[in-house]
Each structure stands twice: as structure tokens, then as C-alpha cells.
Amino acid sequence: MQYSATNNDREDSGLKEGFSLTHTSEDTRRFLIDAFQSRGSISSLIPGFEERPQQQKMALLVWDSLAKGGHLLVEAGTGVGKSLAYLLPAAYWCLTNKKRIIVSTHTVNLQQQLVGKDIPMVAQILEDTQGRGTLNYALFKGRSHYLCLRKWNRVYEDTLKNLQLFEAKEEEKKLQRLSTIIDEGAWNGDREELPFHVADSTWSNLCSESDRCMSAKCPFRETCHYHKQRKYLESCHLIVVNHALFAAHLRLYQDTAGKTLLLPGHEAVIFDEAHHLEGVFRDSLTFDVGYNHLKRLSDDALRMASREPFSKLLPGGERERIESALQHLLDLLHKTLANLDPGVLYGGSKSSGRRQTRPYINFGRDKYRLREPQTIDESIVESLRNFSEVITAWTDFDLSDEERFEVNALARRFLAIAGKIENINTLEGDGDSFVYWSELEKRGRQRQVTLNSSPLEVGSYLRENLWSVLPSAILTSATLSTGSSFEYIKRLLEIDAAEAIVGSPFDYPNQACLCVPADNRGKEPNSPIFDDYVAEAVLQIADLVQGRSFILFTSKKALETVSQITRDRIEEKGYPVLVQGEMSREALLAEFKNRGNAVLMGLDSFWEGVDVPGEALSCVVLAKLPFPVPNDPVMQARDELWKAQGLNPFAHYSLPVTTLKLKQGFGRLIRSKTDRGAVVILDSRLITKAYGRTILRSLPPARFTTDLDDIAQAVPQPGGA
Numbered sequence: 001m002q003y004s005a006t007n008n009d010r011e012d013s014g015l016k017e018g019f020s021l022t023h024t025s026e027d028t029r030r031f032l033i034d035a036f037q038s039r040g041s042i043s044s045l046i047p048g049f050e051e052r053p054q055q056q057k058m059a060l061l062v063w064d065s066l067a068k069g070g071h072l073l074v075e076a077g078t079g080v081g082k083s084l085a086y087l088l089p090a091a092y093w094c095l096t097n098k099k100r101i102i103v104s105t106h107t108v109n110l111q112q113q114l115v116g117k118d119i120p121m122v123a124q125i126l127e128d129t130q131g132r133g134t135l136n137y138a139l140f141k142g143r144s145h146y147l148c149l150r151k152w153n154r155v156y157e158d159t160l161k162n163l164q165l166f167e168a169k170e171e172e173k174k175l176q177r178l179s180t181i182i183d184e185g186a187w188n189g190d191r192e193e194l195p196f197h198v199a200d201s202t203w204s205n206l207c208s209e210s211d212r213c214m215s216a217k218c219p220f221r222e223t224c225h226y227h228k229q230r231k232y233l234e235s236c237h238l239i240v241v242n243h244a245l246f247a248a249h250l251r252l253y254q255d256t257a258g259k260t261l262l263l264p265g266h267e268a269v270i271f272d273e274a275h276h277l278e279g280v281f282r283d284s285l286t287f288d289v290g291y292n293h294l295k296r297l298s299d300d301a302l303r304m305a306s307r308e309p310f311s312k313l314l315p316g317g318e319r320e321r322i323e324s325a326l327q328h329l330l331d332l333l334h335k336t337l338a339n340l341d342p343g344v345l346y347g348g349s350k351s352s353g354r355r356q357t358r359p360y361i362n363f364g365r366d367k368y369r370l371r372e373p374q375t376i377d378e379s380i381v382e383s384l385r386n387f388s389e390v391i392t393a394w395t396d397f398d399l400s401d402e403e404r405f406e407v408n409a410l411a412r413r414f415l416a417i418a419g420k421i422e423n424i425n426t427l428e429g430d431g432d433s434f435v436y437w438s439e440l441e442k443r444g445r446q447r448q449v450t451l452n453s454s455p456l457e458v459g460s461y462l463r464e465n466l467w468s469v470l471p472s473a474i475l476t477s478a479t480l481s482t483g484s485s486f487e488y489i490k491r492l493l494e495i496d497a498a499e500a501i502v503g504s505p506f507d508y509p510n511q512a513c514l515c516v517p518a519d520n521r522g523k524e525p526n527s528p529i530f531d532d533y534v535a536e537a538v539l540q541i542a543d544l545v546q547g548r549s550f551i552l553f554t555s556k557k558a559l560e561t562v563s564q565i566t567r568d569r570i571e572e573k574g575y576p577v578l579v580q581g582e583m584s585r586e587a588l589l590a591e592f593k594n595r596g597n598a599v600l601m602g603l604d605s606f607w608e609g610v611d612v613p614g615e616a617l618s619c620v621v622l623a624k625l626p627f628p629v630p631n632d633p634v635m636q637a638r639d640e641l642w643k644a645q646g647l648n649p650f651a652h653y654s655l656p657v658t659t660l661k662l663k664q665g666f667g668r669l670i671r672s673k674t675d676r677g678a679v680v681i682l683d684s685r686l687i688t689k690a691y692g693r694t695i696l697r698s699l700p701p702a703r704f705t706t707d708l709d710d711i712a713q714a715v716p717q718p719g720g721a
């Protein structure tokens, strides 16, 4: 049986050989087709629901992948309604087979949509039409989102003692409020569900942590919020998580040879927003270590030494000796890190002669690649190991189980930091497959230097630990293919999968116009006059489309320059200008929608995951092609690796990643069948370079023009006229 999507499904690659549609029952297929019809079960729950053959097709593809096993890559164009297209077959399959599926997303917004709207709807449909029983589901967050009752009791005890001496400070007042909420028993321990904000520094002393969890031996185990939620998952058919949590689950699976798992057993995983997977899995294998990590550990050690029973058990003067030794260690680490980055940490000269002799390469202000071993004073690692032994010796005292656990956990943390520094010091990752660097982070007046290590590729890790183990993985996104090919994502993730492109139901040739102005020739994106050119174009565009636009940049500096040049002149015309950084992303978006004729200038976070249907967003301007930053240690090391493998890094990585990002940016424009508008890309390389044509072929089939004036006809008249 063949399913064909019509309309603009021009890129439909169909099914690959060996991916049979015939093995599932006709009843199930009929149910799925009916559910997505204009008078089907979904239409009765969504006012104005429109039947989309693309949505039906995707639902069948997902069903077949689950029923038969094997992996599937499915790119679903904007407007397909892909979340329902995978949730309905997934939920049906779980209930029918009594199995569990993990649904993993990149963004919180999508998680909220799934759990708050889409899954309840699917559960209702299955109950009403199929009598398949109750679908259980949950959103599961990382353990640091949940309160640890054991840590809470310890911290609150200390707080109460302090309150007897001092007037309550702001955070302590919040702890008192927290105490009331905990006593009432109505709170589930999730930080985001508190009616007030608790500072990160406070929460880090209260939240559940794997290396400080007593698990089965914990006196609070029965009421533990994290473990209660974890236990509830055992009864769930669908569990929604984010990619980072799933990546942590996989890492733990690998580290413990499958003995310890964050998530309960599951037969399949659906990865939505799957274009982020490679970055998230790489992050999960990346680590950093710096002064603040040791400072926190040092504070915890001193706090323990000052508290009973240790304050009574430790020999006289021992606590002071520990404090002084820890301070010495912190000073040494601080000096070492400062020496790695003297200019930025101490405000010294960037052109200092000292820098020339350092065994690393300067990546500008913030990152320095570590290329040679023994950059860090070895005595730091030795001291950390000594501390671990000193603290372990405290277990000789007569302690309760909980105190003994705390001592061992603290000793292990000293060893863990020693291991990380040693790893970076010896550059002892797996051959050439890791990169090391130091990094400066500026937070207000505070400056922190951390040491970092990251793998260069994650494909073999995923192939060995995930794709070869999991019966079925479904990866979906609006941007997985380049030029109708999945080669890039398959190579990056080393996944062997069936593939399909389900085109958008939108009528792009009639709904959208793509303009790459011909007058950008000679205004190369890297030339000093480029920002001025962008500013002039933005002024012209604001006039042509009466505000109502997103102007998206790839660098903060360009955003600042262009917004400074244009702001007053655009506002004089009566169009409000909103600039990222001036308020939260959510507040900016709300304001943009509310004003209806605003110009919003934004960075990375507005290129995707933003949904503004209607005429408020009639034009999307992309200032520059979003190529990855070349002078980054990870990018540089990956380039070297690929060149050594005989690959061209530009074709192998930079071009596909840029194309996918551009598709995401383009995707902000048309969000419904009634939307109309224009995308303007000001980067001349799209029409002057050969690779520009490759990129253009991957974008939605909008009408193409090089005349900026044409966009005036492509956008709707204000007020919907």
C-alpha cells in the first residue's frame, strides 16, 4: 500500500528498500488514517483542525517503525503537526504491546506542549475510540530539579540555628516559606513548581545529586520526591525527557555497564528536535573543572568539619589545619588558572611577552587550546588525593550510617576533581579524539577560568551504546536533510536508519517570497562595511513591510551595531524596536506579538523554536549565513581530525550545519496556511558562491527574487486587508 502526500510534498523520498508497510494490521492503519481525517477523532478535539496527508503519512511511518523495529529518520516540514503524528501511533503501540517509549525533546517549550496538551489529547482519543485503557505518562526532569529531603533537613537545621542569632536574611526567609510548603505536603519537590524563586546558590545545597544520594539507605527514601517520581515512571507508557537527561542516562548506562539506569527500560525512543542530538551527546561527554568547583568542595569540607559530631571528634586544631591547607590549595589553583590566562584574569596586557611562551594557542579573549601535557601544577592533584585520604580516615570514628555516607561521598568528590585535572594535565583522552582547552567566563565583575575536555566525535559512541542496543529510534525534526539527503546526519550520528521526508502542507510558492538582494554584491559579509549595509537594508525593509519583522544575527557585535544605527530611525516611523538582551526572550516575544508592528532584533535563540503566526511576523531577515565559529578549540580540533581523515571540513560539516540552521531561520516565517510573507537573506555568498546554490536548493520552494522592493507585495497589508 502506498501513501502519497500531495501539495508541496516535492521532496518526498518515499520509503527505502526493506522498509515494508505490509506487516501491520489494516485495523491499526485504518484507525491512524481515520484519526487524522477532517472529521476524525482529532478534529473533534482541535477546533479548526485541517486534514493533512503529510501528517497521516508520518503517523503510518512511525507506526511501522515501532511495529517492525529498526530506526527511522523523518524530516517533517513546518505545519505537518509532527508531535501528534508520532504521539498517536506511539501511544497506541505502547497500550497494545504494554511497552514503554521515551519521548526526548531539546526545548522545555516542546516538553510542556507534549505533556500539557498533545499527550492528554492522544490519551483521550485512545480511551474514547479504542477502549485501550488508561495511558500513563510523565514529564521526568534531571534529579537536580528535585529537592533532596536529607540535604534539606541538614540545611534547615543549620538555618534555624542561625536564626536564633541573627535576623532572617532574604534567602533564609525563603527557606522558612519552603519549610511551610514541605510541611503542608502538597508540593512535589520540583523547583519549577515553587511559587517563588530560590537562588541557584541556595538550591545547589538543597537539590538531589547522584553522588550525594544514599538511595536505599536514606532515612527519607520513602518520602523522597525524586525517587517517588522515578518510581511512578515504572507505570508510565510514555515518558517525556529532554535530550540532556537522555544523554546522561546513556552515559550512566555506559559507565555502569547497564547496571544503573536513570530511566526505566524502554523499547523505543522518539527524538524530536533531533538536529540537536550530536551537540547534546557531545556535551554529555564534555567536562569542565575550575576554581569554583574546588571552592564549593572546600566549603562543604569545612562545613562538615565544623559540625557535630566531627567538631568534637577531630583532634584540637585539626579543623584549622584543614582550612589552611585547603586555602593554600585554592590559592595554588587560582594562580595556575590565572597563569593560563594572565591577560583577562588580571587585566594585564594581551600582548604580554609571557603569553608567547605558553603551551597553548590563543583563541581570542576567552578560549585557549591546551596542546601540551603538564600545564597544571602536579602538586594540586597530589594534594587533592591527600585530602581524600584524610577525609576517608574520618570513617574510623564512631559515626551513624548517614554520617559515614557523607564522609565517603566527600572523599570521592576530592578524588573526582583530582581525576579531572589529571586527565586534562596529561591530555590522556582517547588518542586524538579529544580536545582540551581553558575557558574564561565573565559574569558581571566575576571572572572564572575552567579547564575543559570534549570528545571530537560521538558517532561510534552512539552506534555502540544506543543504536545497536535500542530496538527502535525515531529521529524527527523540520531540519534533518540537506538537498533531500540525510547523509550528513547519518554520518555524524553513525546511525543506520530508514529515511523519509514529509513535506510541508504550506503552499510556499504562493505564501512566501525569498529575497537575496542583488545590491549586496561587493558588500562581503566579512568586510568592514557589511554592518552598515545591513543597517541600510533593515531601514528599507522596515519601511517596505511596515515593521513586522525579525532581524536575526549571528554575532552580538553585529546586533549591537545595527540596532544602534537603526533604532531611532525605525521608531520615528512608528515601529517599535525590540532588541535581545533588553528583556527576557519570553517577554520580548510577548511584546512583539502584542505590538503587531514591531521590529525584533535577535540572536541564536530566535533562529528556532519561535512560533509567531499571523501578520505580526511578516518578514524574516537573516543578516549572514550562520557558519560555525571557526576559531573555537573544538572546531579547530575537529577540522584537523577530518583533514587527517582525508575529508574536507567545509563540505563535511560547515556547509550542512549552516544549511540546517538557515532552514530553521526560514521556518520562523510561515506558521499557518494563511500566513504570507518574505524572507530576506543579506549574505551575498548565497548567489556569488557555488555552495550558495546548494544551500538555496535546501530551502522551502518560495518565490525567488533579487529585488528588495518585491517583498512589499509578498507581505499582507496591515490589518489583514
Ligand code: SF4
Residues within 6 Å of the ligand: 147, 148, 149, 150, 151, 208, 209, 212, 213, 214, 215, 216, 218, 219, 220, 221, 224, 225, 226, 227
Ligand atoms: S534518597 Fe537520595 S535524593 Fe532522596 S532524600 Fe535521600 S539522599 Fe536525597
